[in-house]
Every structure is written in C-alpha cells, then in structure tokens.
Amino acid sequence: MLFAEQITIKNWLLPNRIVLPPMVTWAAEPDGRVTAYQLGHYGGFRDVGLVVVEATAVSPEGRLAARQIGAFSDDHLPGLTKLAAVIRESGAVAAIQLHHAGGQTNLKNTHGLRPLAPSARGRGQVVPQAMTKDDIMRVQDDFVAAAKRVMQAGFQAIELHGAHGYLLSQFLSPALNLRDDEYGGSLANRARFALEVLDKVQAAVGESCLVYMRFGAADGVPGGLTLEEGQQVAQWLVEAGIKLLHVSSGVGGAPVTAAAGAEGWSPTMVLAREIRAAVDVPVIGVGGIIRPEQAQAALEAGLVDLVAVGKGLLADPLWASKALGHTLAPINLCRQCPRCGHYQHPFSCPAR
C-alpha cells in the first residue's frame, strides 16, 4: 500500500501519507481558547501521518465563526499546547492551519469588528473595508505572531490558509482584488501578499518548523484566478522556499471540468495533479477520498504524493488505522451527505 509509506518533508518524518485536512469543529470557547471537546476530537484519530488542526484565527477581525480557535492572544497558548501534545502523542506530525477570513465573514463572527479585505468587495454578508497599507502590514504581523505562538505551543508544521476565498485567496483573485497599488493588478502584484506572509512567517519560525500552504490553485468564478496563474504562483511559492503544497480551490470552489468527472477524480484532486506537474515539491491532494482503494489509486497514478481524507476521517476517526490494517474492523464509510453534519457543534453524522 503506497499510502503506508513514510515520507520525509523538510525535517519531519511522516509515518505514512494519510493526512487529516483542516476541518472546523466550531467548538472553541467564544474567546478562541481550545476546549476539552476539541482535545478529545483531535486525540481520537489513530495512525494518521499528518494531522492539520482546523482554521485558526490570526486576528480577531479575521474570525470565520464565533467559536473558532484563535492564536491571536497569549491566552490561547495553554490550550494550543495541549492540542499539539495530544496530536504528537498519536504519532502524527502536528500541523495547524493559520487563517484570516478577510471579507468572507460577518459581524457576528468577528464579534462586531468590521471585516477587512483587499477591496471593498466581498462574498460575505457585509461589505468589507478595503485594507490600507497599514492594515496589510498589521495583518502580516498577526500571521507572524500567531506562527510564533503555535510553534511555542509545540506544533511542528504551519499550514497557511491560502484557499477557499479567504484573505490570501482574495488577494490572489482578480474577481475580488480590485486594487491599483502593488498588491493588485498583475499576477505578481496579486501574489505579493501571500508571498510576503510566507517569507515573514518562515523567517520568524526558523528552520525547525515546516511552513507550507493550503493553496487555492484556481477559482471557480468568472474572472477569477486561472489554473495557469495558479501554476505560476505555485512555482513562486517553491522559489520562496516552500517544501509542501496542499492543493485545494480558491474563490467559489474548484472549476469543474468535464475531464475530471470522466476520470472519476474530484475537481480538487485534478487541481492537485496539475499543480504537481508544475512544481517539484510534494503535493497533498484532497477531495472525495472515502475508501482506501481510492487513496491507493491516486498515489499509484502519480496524481499526488499524500492524500488528505476529510469527511472519511470524520465519519470514522479510525479510518487510517483500519486502512493500514492496524485495527481489524470495517471502516464506517462516509455517506457523503448533501451538507456534512460536522459543520455544526455538536455534530450529527449518520456514520457515527
């Protein structure tokens, strides 16, 4: 089984190629501190190679939900430290996704703070405020401060959220970034914010931490980031020192191509394949992997180097252990509900 093979990325040895992608539980304290529920949740997965903690807010106004985990205050440190510990005790490499929602949020989620975005154009319920240069520097500093905190908490890897139409993805997208300064217009300008965040975070955390990106390789909206542009940005990220890319979609989900459907891979897996063809660092692919045979096929076909299993692992936290033959029982398969019941707390999931 190819997914059982170890892989070394930068200085971390992953025991296998199965990844828990970031998935929000919306179960933090209202001030962003980690709860006992979340420690149990993340401690409940077995035999996963890389566990990525859900989107974690770097700034108070960047919150995506009223009960999102935060890393913007030292008050968050004790809970984050326990969280890193339970993941490392499970044998996985412990990663956490650092996130800023930009304009894709609302005043309830931000506890009344006005959302910020590259331009006063949003897809959320409130028109965001266009960021000044000072805002840009301050939010970049917030990423750095949060990165230092999660390192101090014991996380081994940081996943910068550069996908799904949130702040980094908003800057990349010509559909949402209408700026006429050095952060808007040409692709190089639109990529500047993400590249600067990467540079600053890498410099701040030093060599021991693996800093990588969940990268929205293309937008599924008219006038958005194209795949060709995404491939170019991926190359710039690699030139800037990134050692791993977790490919997903940008604004509005992944563009759906007829080819993807015909091949049986999800649109995001197809994006991952196209990014892998453009760069020479390992790529994590995600989307629709429910059965171990699909993970095996994706690796065998050379689509990706690691496979993230999202809802599959929510439906059965022992998915990896069972797939690897360490737990001898059938997998409780995800039923692929039209709306996953884990987007709320407490969750409701027919597989559990």
Ligand SMILES: Cc1cc2nc3c(=O)[nH]c(=O)nc-3n(C[C@H](O)[C@H](O)[C@H](O)COP(=O)(O)O)c2cc1C
């Ligand atoms: C309940 C839930 C929460 C999610 N939260 C996040 C998140 O915090 N950050 C993120 O980048 N993606 C998030 N996603 C997307 C997943 O990481 C993953 O990309 C998506 O579920 C597709 O993979 P799958 O088909 O294996 O589930 C979430 C998905 C689900 C179902």
Ligand code: SF4
């Ligand atoms: S709620 Fe449905 S879609 Fe979500 S993990 Fe459970 S079975 Fe899968």
